Amino acid sequence: MRVLIVDDHPIVASGCRALFFGEPDIVVLEAGDADSGEQRYIAERPDVCVVDINLPGVSGYELARRLLARDPGARIIMFSMNDDPAFAARAIEAGAKGYVSKSGDPCDLDRAIREVAKGGVFLAPAMARSIAFGGSDSLLDKLSAREIEILRLLAAGKSLSEIAWLVRASYKTIANTASLMRQKLGVRSSADLVRLAIENRLGASARSVASGS
Incomplete structure (x- = not known):
């Protein structure tokens, strides 16, 4: 089984290699950002892709x-510091x-990869309960994944x-989405969106790629 790890922290990739050391049925592939992860996926067609949410860019x-x-059957696991x-x-x-x-438990990643590789779905029990019973009062509950992405990039100082x-979309689409986000979140300006993004710890990695750090 080939597993692609897309994460910009070398220590994470090293930890994943160590986790599967001695398991000949698993080959770990690596990429450090979304663009290289996409290209590696196209070239290698891994069985499972483990993706950090907060990538640079x-x-x-x-x-x-x-x-x-590209591949509706792609088996993706999201991997994040945020619980x-x-x-x-x-x-x-x-x-x-x-x-x-x-x-969480390092064994969760091993279990997740094996479950998803078989065609299943994996959430740690506590996380599954929190989602099922509305355990989060996060502002981000009001936003879609695409809207969170736009909010994150606004916080990184990107223009529309x-x-x-x-994100490979038209300017009109992004402008309309930003307008809908302001309505959802009850704010008047893009500056207010940026403030909310920073308060919710979004934007750091996207900003680092813009500054070259």
């Missing part, structure tokens, strides 16, 4: 959208087959035209 949500557009159920719910809605928190280019 566009996020794991956008990468999942791209992969599923807010809103992030997990948006991941499943975006087409991911699993969500694993980096702060830059966001349209990054």
Whole structure:
């Protein structure tokens, strides 16, 4: 089984290799951002793709959208430091087959990969309960995965035209989506959206790629 890990932190990739060391049935492939992850997926056609949400540039949500557009049968697990159920719910809605928190049990990733490779779905029990019973009061519960992506890129200082280019959509589509987001969140301006994004810890990795760090 070939598993593609898309994460910009070398220590995470190293940890994944260590997790599967001595398991000859698993081959770990690596990529550090959405663009290289997409190209690696096209070239290698892995059995399972493990994607960090907070990638530099566009996020794991956008990468999942791209992969599923190319291959509706892609088996994607979202991997994140954030254990807010809103992030997990948006991941499943975006087409991911699993969500694993980096702060959880390391064995969860192994279990998730094997379950998703068989065609199943994986959520840790506590996360599944939180989603089922509305355990999150996050502002992000009001937004789709695409809207979270736009909010994140706004917080990184991107203009609407830059966001349209990054997510491969028209300017009109992004402008209309931003307007709907302001209505949903009860704010008047793009500056208010940026403030909410920063308050919800969005935008850091996208900003780092813009500055070259």
